[in-house]
Amino acid sequence: MSDSAERPVEAEPLKGDQVDGVSKDRGAGCGKLGMNKLTGWRTAAFLLSLFLCLIVVFAFSFILPCPLRPQYLRAWNRTLPNAATYDFLAMGDANKDKVQDVFFIYKSSEGSMNHSCSGEGLPSPCLFLLAVDGTNGETLWERPLAAELRWVECGVGGMKGKTCLVAHAKNFTALDMHTGVAVWQRLTPVNSGKLPVIIMPDLDKDGIDDIAVLSYNCTINNNTCSNAMTEMVIFSGKSGDMVGSKVDVESVLHGTRAHLQLTTASGAQYILLHTGTGLYAVGLWRLAKMAGAGLESYLKKEKSWEEKAAETGLIPLHESKSLLKVLLVKGSGDPSPSLLLLTPSTVTLFNTRTRSISWTANTSTLLSTPSFGRYNEDDVPDVVLEEDQGNRTKRVLILDGKTGRELWRASLLSWSQSPRPASVLTLNSYSVFMLWGESLTHSETSPADEERSSYLLHPRHPQVLLERSNPTQHIRSFKVVLLERGRHACYLVLSGADGEQMEEAGLAGAGAVVLTKRKIKDDVGESSVLGVGKAEGEPVPRDEEELVKEAFHRLRFSDEVK
Template identity: 55%
Template sequence: MADESGRRFEAEPLKGGEAEGGVSKEKSCAGKLGLSHLTGWRTAAFLLSLFLCLLVVFAFSFILPCPVRPQYMPTWNRTIPTAATYNFLSVEDANEDKVLDVFFMYKDADASRNTCLSEDLSIPCMVLTAVDGTDGKTLWKRPLAAEFYWVECGVKGLGHKGTGCLVAHAGNLTAVDKQSGVIMWQQSQSTMMNVTLPLISVTDLNADGVEDFAILSYYPEAPSFTPIPTELVFFSGKTGDQIGRVDVDMMGVFGHLPFKTASGAPYLLLLNDSGLYAVSLQYLVAQAGLKSALKKEKSWEEKSDSQTGLISLYQSDSLKRVSVVHGSSSPSLLVQTDSSVSLLLTDQLKIAWTTNTSALLSAPTFGQFNRDGILDIMIEEDVGNDTKRVMVLSGDSGDVLWKVNLLFWTPSPRPASVLTLNTYSVFMLWGQSHGNQTMQSSFLLHPRYSQTLLERRNPTQNILSFKATLLERGRHACYLVLSGPDGRQHTELGETEPVILTKRKIKDDVSESGILGVEANEPISEDTEKSVKEGFYRLRFSDAPL
């Protein structure tokens, strides 16, 4: 019996404990009651927290709804009848909806009459306009006194609000807020009449917390009226006041370009009858009696003239144009002469390659053609008989990677490129195919289908400005065309032709385009046409800087 009792106790220890004294049973009941009470509180706390979470979610769903992404029209037109316009297009986000908007300038005696009179301006006046990139509707208009010299938008440090548009016109220099069109400041500057772009951005020179800028003024030299630079003027970005100036007495200069070396040292490049020269911005600032912490490039300064500060970079008596080539650790310079283009390595100050050309028709366009990570160059050269040869040169070697002959008109828009996520660019160019001498055509070039072009035929128009870009981050690839009478040539408005600003989505052109073989007699099959168009439809674009 004793053994059986023991076995029963081992088999049921709790039961055996309760029988032995009764104390364990009372403790067990109390424990169970406490546990049940605690579990109830936990359940109530869980349900309460769940209720509060749901309440917060629903409340914020109504109070702070998710932002609605702007819906854009793939194509829109903005028409201004009986007007004239200028070779100027710029894209900036004016209404802060994360879609870039479009800025352009026109002169109109009729449609802008009330706009001009509201600011006590004589008619016709000029109107700087910002239109919504999504649908082309007007965001704001800023009437300004004619005559037009130049305009640049995206200038940093204007007024108190950051970037804006700077307009030189009628002896004035005017800063316009890009968001509202309000004039931030206006200064009378008669020396601005013969200024040529670009502006030269500099650091804060007068310690007012805003970036400043400089302008190089040119005046015609009698009797040849060849423009020569006379002075470099430094302005406060905040107020437009002149804060310094330095005389520029280098004869034969016909152009300039701001440039930063790989180390961040800013220089001013001067295009001269005898070649390309550079001068340190720090040197010019000091000559103007101003202080700055600007850098100098040691390897460049070893070659500088101690009297003038000039550094000879490239010698040529037929220099035409210089462009900055980014995309590598050290920016390079593409130097164009009457008969060649050359790549100048700025870290070594030597020529990497030279390619012979005939007379070039426009500034070069940069993009990725062969996906080697080095920017390639599209150029247009005149080969006679109203025909141009469009070529893509390797940025690495200068070799010709692609070419085509097209008819063209004067002036013809320069090519453009848009980068894709596949690390190559889609190029867009203008001309006329040999079977089409009556209409203007825009062409799309896909590097993976380089033996063909997509051709979209357009009515004849006087195109003054053209730009291909992305209006949103990573999407909304489109192109802008500004056409109409040239405002520089039509001082009196008696024209019947309107000014038209058009935005078109690049992919929308694919369905409206025919296919053209790069080789004149190359037949194109239906399967090839379908394959090429599908390649364009699959494109995804990138806004990474070139």
């Protein structure tokens, strides 16, 4: 009895434990059920949000579609019959499609858009400034102007530099680059304005930057310059009215032969004056002050330069009576551009920051103005020269922009007025160079009027050139450009009768003016591979030809460093 009585007593605590465990399991099960319901609601909310986002994305895809990329013709020609043209090609986005368009000027009795000189009240023949679409060569706008042409420069003055300034007849005419509409036209107050146009800040405070023109008429006799009074006139970029008064620019004994505008690292602007005794600078602030009191307050000074100024304000940079030409060297990223100084026997790189010579290299007679590109990858523009070797041959040299040492050379047949070399930068930090001439292997069979050849040089394959026969004759202007930012590297060739030589004869026998655009890579497949240097005249192996052409096809291009 006692055992039976004891068992329930022992069993009750255990039963109590079992009851508690069952209740706990039931509570946990209810908790899990709540969590499952909550997770389901979260999943549904996430899917609903994702669905709404997709609806918004698809809706805006139809409402705001992605812009279409420009459709290019790989090559195009513009032909203008019975016309003459000039050494002028300019680029700019005329129709605001983010593709560079082309500006050039020609002389004719009739334009390409049913314009005629007589219909515009102008003597015939007259000038036509023409803007064509970079994608297909179609006319965007055309503006008739009175002949004769003295010079034209686009991308200066006006609203954000979107103006073409034309010096023609006795006028200065400013044209809007987008529309061709005349912004202003004024009778020129100077005898012989010269390029480049000087870019000024907004001195008259009308909201638009102003411009200035230097005038001098240097007649060189026995290496001296006579009749060379130098004047400067400042024009309002908005109205063309004169800002202040005409400035008599003090020069040295033998007068001004050429000028350039230079901006220092601090933003101070100076005019470089190439004279009969060398190269001098004068502060733009000083000239503005001479034009009108207070105008100099908008321009900076370079203290280290002004410390070297004479009483006249002239700052001597490089004194040399044999100086022939001065070029600005841009593209290294250095805020202080260098200068390339040319004499009959040397080229010299001048550092404007230290006002000292970086290097000097000996040369023979140069056939063209030097150009620039990057042969190596040191981010310094290298110098491309064409030297006269006699017997209708030229030697093309590339000099290291940092040291002046020779990097590359080749000999080609030359002809008078052949375009000077040009280049386009790649993403690999070196340039592709384009040259003109005839190969020496054709020297015995090619008369002077033979078809010309264009050449492509890849710095990683310096032992060869790609040669393409080019039928273009009477080339007046040539330019290598990118039509878009980092895209579509091409070249432009403007050919036709010389407008400057036909000023007196009208257009008798002028023929046609032709503007041609070709994509650079399209020339690769049509080119033969020519050995140069030590391999000159030797056949190039087939596998090497394919390797070189493939290297050109793989190239990707880049905008030039400012």
